[in-house]
Amino acid sequence: MAEARCAVSQPRIEPDDEEVKYPSRNTFRVWRRFLVKRFYRTRNLIYNGLWPTPIWNLGVLIFILLTLQLVQGSRTRWPSTILWQFADSINIPTDLPYGLSEILVSIFFGLIFFIALLYVRRYLLRLLLSYRGWMYETPRSQGLCTKLWGLTVRLVSGYSPLLYSCQQSLPRLPVPSLNETLTKLIDSLIPLYGENSNEIIALKKQAEEFAVSPGPKLQHILVLKSWWALNWVTDWWEKYIYLRGRSSLPINSNYYTMDHSFWKPTSRQISRAAVTLNQFMVFKQKLDHEEVRPLLIRNTIPSCMYQYERIYATTRIPGHEIDVLLHNNASKHVAVLRKGLIYRLHMFDMDDKLLSPASLEEQIQWIIEDADKHQDDHSYAEKCLPAFTCIDRQTWADIRKQYFSEGINKESLDIIENAVFFITLETIAVDTLIERGQYLMQGDGKSIWFDKSFNLIYFTNGRMGLNCEHSYADAPAVGHCQEFVMTNELIQPLYTKDGFAVKDPNFKQGKMKVPQRLIWDLPESINPHIDMALSFALKSKENIDLVVRMFDFYGKGFIKTAKVSPDAYVQSALQLTYYTYYKKLALTYESSMTRLYLLGRTETVRSLTSNLAEFVRSMHDETVSKEKKVSLLRKACNKHQGLYRDAMNGKGIDRHLFGLYVLSEALGYDCQFLKQTLTLPWTLSTSQQPQQQIATSPDCNLPEYDAKLGPGGGFGPVSDTGYGISYMIAGNKKIFFHVSSKRSAQITDSTRFMDILFQTLCDMRNLFE
Template sequence: MAEAHQAVAFQFTVTPDGIDLHLCHEALRQVYLSGLHSWKKRFVRFKNGVMTGVYPGSPAGFMIVVVSYMSYNKYKMLDPSLGLVAKLGHLPLALATQPHGRRVLVGTGLWVTIIMIMRNVLKSLLSWHGWMQSRHGSLTLSTRVWLFLVKLFSGRKPMLYSFQNSLPRLPVPSVKDTCRRYLESVRPLMNDEQFERMTALSKDFEKNLGPRLQWYLKLKSWWASNYVSDWWEEYIYLRGRGPIMVNSNYYAMDFLYVFPTSVQAARAGNAIHSIMLYRRKLDRAQIKPRMFNTSRIPGLMLLHTIPMCSSQYERMFNTTRVPGVETDTIQHMNESKHIAVYHKGRFFKVWMFYDGRLLLPREIEQQMERILADKSEPSPGEEKLAALTAGERTPWAKARDAHFSRGKNKLCLDAIEKAAFFVTLDDTEQRYDADNKVKSLDSYAKSLLHGKCYDRWFDKSFNIIIYKNGTMGLNAEHSWADAPIVGHLWEHVLSMDPKLGYTEEGHCHGKQHPNLPGPQRLQWDISAECQEVIESSLTVARALADDVDCHIIPFNEFGKGLIKSCRTSPDAFIQIALQLAHYRDKGKFCLTYEASMTRLFREGRTETVRSCTMETCDFVRAMVRDETVSFSRLRLLKVAAEKHQNMYRLAMTGEGIDRHLFCLYVVSKYLGEDSAFLKEVLSEPWRLSTSQTPLQQVELFDLVRHPELVSSGGGFGPVADDGYGVSYIILGDSLINFHISSKFSSPETVSRASLSDSFYLFTGSLNKFSSLFNRI
């Protein structure tokens, strides 16, 4: 292995003739370039901060307003400021003593006033969600006027964070409405006696404790940017003491059918370079702000109009979840110039910049080749060190404080935790095998979800895994952001891979660098006591990993094309199909979680759509009684789909159930009040936890001309020990990829047989009788 380049800026020796000083010009050059890069980055951040701070205004707008005001004041001899200019002359300000200076000050004030008016008007416009009821081709007059005004007040050429100050705050629903919708959601899951009891608890809460808790929530909603997000991050994620591997972290897969190269180092070179390019665009706020994708609402054509919150992008890079005894914290660095790499039990620090620029793909490949060629053995305890991040949090926190808070262990840990992200050069091979579809994809999913339990640093914001045969994937920590944020990065990486390309031999394009310093091997000193803690954490992690059953279904019988031709929402259809599949599997319904976003509001994250509704249950029972498709059952399907879409709208617009109930529960704990209603609501298990992975940047993938460039999507572990985790991604018009997880230890679940078989039965029926839909 090529050891790290030891650049010494200067040396000196003392001689009888005095001090002999020797300068290393190359080292000084690198110091200069590094400082230049740092100052350029600071300037860009400052400029972006100014541009975002005055948006929807701009420097050009400032000049227009000030010059126009001064010209109007000079030639018309009028004072639109109503005497303010004259009063400024009495202020002890150098600028105010001159007539032109006073006009500049008033013009600047006018410009700021216009910005604040535009910003608040836009915030008011974005608080209206009546547009969700509109359909393509029949937009109401109010929606058309609203759409025109939103575009008018949105400004030109927004940057990533431009809309943050214009987004409305998440509203707090009334206790009465939340309790009513909650009772409606649990009605199909309870018998009459259970429902009457829960209704009584709800009424008591609504009348007595609820209004008091609501007052505190209202107060927080006026003061904080978002009344949910900080508590959600802290209590749902950071205070959890169990393993985050499987239970919290999730994964994303490579292309399903395309294998760009079998050279591991080359795939790493292009992937890492693409990620660093994305980070550079993120630092410069050059990524376009995400706009709401109205494809989730059938018939709507309001794309690129409604902005979503971008705050979650801030901690994508240079971020680590740091363990604590009682609660974890999120550590984020403003800048990091290196990545951390793991290979065969050794950790390496790899610099991403040289000569004041980002390393090119072939140069990164060169660094990865050096790591792969290194034959050194791991130091004692080093190989399985990352198992600490896979086990329970409290032992990891205590071990971190006892063994990694000083000396070279601290320096090595800092190199990992302060890295831009973590890379694993995996020594196994994973790939979709057309001759063994089920086994190959299931193995691939399990590898990305937990690996060997010690070859991923699960605390990092995300890990890139490059397998021995060139396949790659991603494992992400959940507390800092939700899956669509990581998905946006991953889409960029996959779309860049064909553009960067490979040589005929499978290497990255370009040349190696003759003077590039090699990776730095991290040197640990892990005591026997610490090694015992590592082994203990590994035992816990392996038991959890061995219990996870993963199954992937590339469903290509049909896709959203057929479903949309039936005038039905693809998401609603899939959710109803999953309910039918679960009922066939279990003979009963269960509390179902579908993740929805609330990023239409400032610092919004997610809300729950309770997909098991009375309307869906009516359809499922009708299908179970008679699987032939008739007009009556199709009507039930349409009613169930419309109900689901209405619930999705409510969740996105701040009228959901679960986040409100969660925050009421947190307030009750702060006040020392016990609520039988809230305690029972929050203890109900989600035995079917589902989420759609949206394809956000459709323009990056031409699936019509290149249908092979489809991703496998991603997945997560089951939320309940006796439940299922289901993730799905809708790709083009003829493919839906499903990721199903459960636990082997539960006699109630079988990922491989139950849900998938039942789903195929139902979708087959729809495919056969889809022509009947348009006659209803």
């Protein structure tokens, strides 16, 4: 039946005709593309391999050595003597006509000196980047030592790096001290239980026993791994936290991001999709050519960029015990979902040119019309296939093996899993922040392919957003990509006054390939699995209570006048909000990046400290003066800022405890101490999202961009009885909050929490009046 349906309704694919008519032309084009790609790839490999030492240094060294020999005019004078003696010892010809031997010796020793210089600069830069004193000083109060260090880093770094040039010069993530980690762990739990509580007394005893055995042995093995591994924790983190996780991806792992907060560049769904698809592919090409510059903190200190390698064309393939990541960077098509039908859309024409926004408008219009025409030709199961990506990984792996391991089903699934990304052309409109967030987080149960690295969802009113898988990269990497697209929508004339994509009169698009509707051959026995998956997805969706709001009473501008860190200030407000609501403190997780180290990902900042607990309680004590409360707040914020910096510098405790636990399990130790500390529920799981990562982006504080700020995105709660909170401090006047919880908890209420949070922020400002 599937073959018959394909023959009747499948559009004719243009590439076949082209290849038959012009075989020689196609062969030439294929070879040309191959040679061009190979050239740029080889050039970038050489460029990155030599960084930070430019190739012209080799010419300078050869010139100096040659000049030295010719000017001296004798092989018996120092330092020429040493060069010629060494040349004789390794059988370099020295009896050639005058000048040729000197050139040969100069080239040989110039190359040796160049390689030595290369490695000296690289390891010197790695040593310099290991210095972290600059992070504990504000840019305006840097000491002379830090200023000299920064100048030295710039001199050693040399010329402008490509995307991955700095990777070999980044320092390795250090292993924290075992005793310091145990001490910090107990300190982080004292405000939760009380210093003299039974829980803390028992925990101290367990920590002392662990510090005797088997802690030191596990620590030594971890240090040994740090000597040979590029990063001693990242591979375990990706494997055990993400890929071995058997729970469903929506809510538990994936996250979402929104486009502009209130402004829309167009109300036309097709045009918005066409323009942004083109821009996302332009960014991919920049990544492929390494034209995106590495992120530099204070325009000096590079960050690790390895996560950018898998942003595009990556899919998390379900496995029975562990998932795997499929990455196909050669992919040139995307998968498009419309009314349950999935299409293969080629992003390049027959001449291997990226489709322009105007051409994509035509292709997307064709898909919409074809889906409207043929939606009744396909079964209920065929139109609900994305629901399988909503269920637990083991069940999805079993279904995938049973129904999608061969034949046309495997071919169609391969097209989806090898696509650059997945696109949903929705038939509904969402406008408010809450509506957009709720849909982007989970869709309708059958509209998002959660296994893909990221999904682009387009609504009928021109709104859009992303749903992203988490195992391959963290949110800032994808946020950088999205910021590129959103920024170009602001500063470039991509749309006409009527909302259509602008056509470039000088651009000539080659012959395009017609989109291909995917065909499936699904037996009736799959229907119960579809019903189960869809039911599970809808039940999970109904259980999530998500609220997204903008706080615009004040923002970063006022917080800085209070002389505290904006992030620490918001964290204090979150803890105070929870205490006001529940009359108790909450164990809080805040994510921090460790990308100052090679292959670094994240570390945990334990925001709940004794200083913060003292401030929170003082806010509910009318006998404490405003001045005292302000003093306690600043003390708590300074403590938090120190913890955040420590986490970025590899001095956190949670990844260390995780690494020790992985080793204890591998070596057969039953460490109840580690199990207990690592399974404590994070009542508040929080994350701050960066507002601007591209240096050339316009100033978001300008009035004309007030409605165009990105509100960021959100995620589900980690604890069944807790909250998932993300926030974006958007310029000087606004803060966007995303608060999620589970309705099944009964004790949580995202709306109530948000209401108290906004009142808390107002109360905290009143302290400074």
